[in-house]
Amino acid sequence: MSHELDILALGNAIVDVIARAQDDFLVRQGVAKGSMTLIDEAQAEKLYAAMGPATIVSGGSAANTVVGAASFGARCGFVGRIKNDAVGDVFAHDIVKSGVAFGTAAATDGPATARSFILVTPDGERTMNTYLGACQNLSEADVDPATVARAKVTYLEGYLWDPPAAKAAFRKAAELAHAAGREVALTLSDTFCVDRYRGEFRELIRTGAVDLVFANEHELKSLYETADFDTALDGLRTEAKRAAVTRSEKGAVIIEGSLTMAVPATPIETLVDATGAGDAYAAGFLFGYTAGMGYEKAGRLGALAASHVIQKIGARPAVPLKELAEQVGVL
């Protein structure tokens, strides 16, 4: 393929196993509500045995974002490592049938395809427990320079810093993108992820290795180690070229230099499962951004996509987002 891509995402290739749970179950399992905790295979088996009946759907933060962007009509690709097992087949089937180009070779040995065991509490909040498995073997060799050069934006998830080899793939992709005159976007992924890699993330932003930062309010506060949103936002404004910061029902703030644009959240009826809210926001924003629609429209598309995915189980859209956006007059 030699045509241009709007977005190329690098991320952990994960299948989600989603079950409802009460808050006291989280307490008994010792997991931090609302966060992503890394677990090993034995912990994964133990947690699965304890959790309730589950719905299995493809996930992965950056993968969700390109699937969402493709649903709006963006031309997208994904780089991520699965194994050639039943779970890997599910991941590959779903992302390809979502219209995203996906050609990373599946591992033939080593750990199994990654799964995230997601507990959804009655308030709709999701708590993720991720077995990284085959994602640990994503490496620089999986990053094809020609593919990166074809993409307007290379989108990288902070979670990639957990598997050591993937971090090198992340850095290589960012360098290749800039060498080709393209842009790089980063999502901070999770407050604990920011805790683990704060210094490195700050450096990526400060040095201009990324051109666009996605974060939610909690991740941003963690990045600048402050409880005050405005202080954190000022910190980001000083260091980042541009950023979109989501604040759940309070909407999002887009900043670039001295510009500050607040875009309200799209109202919802019922919060069913918050899984993928940030991923969907990035999907809508990046679709609008790479299509040159301007920040306000990009922000509205992000808000719309987020409102859709949190009113159902799972992180990916249940309807074509382009049609949804047309129906409500955002496109």
Added chain:
Amino acid sequence: MSHELDILALGNAIVDVIARAQDDFLVRQGVAKGSMTLIDEAQAEKLYAAMGPATIVSGGSAANTVVGAASFGARCGFVGRIKNDAVGDVFAHDIVKSGVAFGTAAATDGPATARSFILVTPDGERTMNTYLGACQNLSEADVDPATVARAKVTYLEGYLWDPPAAKAAFRKAAELAHAAGREVALTLSDTFCVDRYRGEFRELIRTGAVDLVFANEHELKSLYETADFDTALDGLRTEAKRAAVTRSEKGAVIIEGSLTMAVPATPIETLVDATGAGDAYAAGFLFGYTAGMGYEKAGRLGALAASHVIQKIGARPAVPLKELAEQVGVL
């Protein structure tokens, strides 16, 4: 376990792979909309490769029914054959964590755990394509006489007549139940299933091998080979001890001798996925029936359960049905 069961179900142990599809996709695949078509492994692979991104959830008609009944508070068991593979693990996990006793040994060789590839069209109708796999090896040996004797009602799905050995298990379970002074319920499952086994199903009903028949309008018309609902209902009234016949949004009719009781459907907002509507109706009805609540309340519980499962993806309840029934004042 020696305690009494309310419902013991025998059925095909299936995991559902559910994707949205347009009507023309069904036409191209050559499948009959709204029905269940049996497919082999090669057809399953071909269909999965053609269909869109999917949601994977446990299914199986009779299995869905006992999961639903258990969600109301009934004590339930299930007999059905999986293989010890990843899909079988999902089935076993989900049914056990739903509170249903499930002890059928998993096959260690032979065909894989069954999957039904379900296409949901924009009107919410579901079209099922089922690879029976390991279900083909369910046999009389899997039916434990003591367990059947402990159950108030042994519930059998018509689909069991597709795998030949399962038919023998079905007959054995029905005989054991009656020998223990218990009741037997049958669901007709599907119009094409009725087409395949019309004579035998009629005989089961006429000879009293089953005490309670579940059917939808279309299956009933197929059973009596008539396009007229009242003619079909009269036929069933003459031959069956008692029956509950569902008519989608027109509600259900419960008959026993000269008694006819119409119970309205529970109104819904949006039909999302009709998968499991009949299974859920049987769940609510059997819970009420085995608890001695009378036909009207049993019918209302059935209607409520059906209305819940068709407003979401997948055939099993997303909330405890007991709580839902209490909230709306049916319990």
